[in-house]
Amino acid sequence: MMLQSPFVVVREAIDVVLRRLQCLPSSDTTEQLHAWLDECSQEFEHWSVSPPTDREAEMLMKCVLELHVEVTKLERLALVAIVRGSVATVNFSAG
Numbered sequence: 001m002m003l004q005s006p007f008v009v010v011r012e013a014i015d016v017v018l019r020r021l022q023c024l025p026s027s028d029t030t031e032q033l034h035a036w037l038d039e040c041s042q043e044f045e046h047w048s049v050s051p052p053t054d055r056e057a058e059m060l061m062k063c064v065l066e067l068h069v070e071v072t073k074l075e076r077l078a079l080v081a082i083v084r085g086s087v088a089t090v091n092f093s094a095g
Contacts, residue, residue: 006061007047010044010057010060011044013061013064014040014041016068017067017071018037020071020075024074024075025078029074030074033071039063043060
């Protein structure tokens with residue numbers, strides 16, 4: 001397994017969150033998460049001008065991890081809503 005620099009890992013993690021967030025229906029929560037992700041991306045872009053301290057890098061990585069967790073929660077809620085909607089449709093059709 002090849003080790004990657006923290007810069008590459010953070011960039012890829014931000015990209016993954018963005019792709020997953022774009023797949024969710026638009027809502028106030030997704031808009032807030034997009035804004036939060038934009039802040040993380042801007043912070044990351046500053047790294048190319050001025051490398052972060054260890055603490056700054058750690059803080060940004062934690063921020064991106066929190067975003068992953070929040071997006072995962074929304075994905076689960078969306079899946080539950082879809083399943084419940086399917087069950088309601090099946091029950092309605094059978095009734």
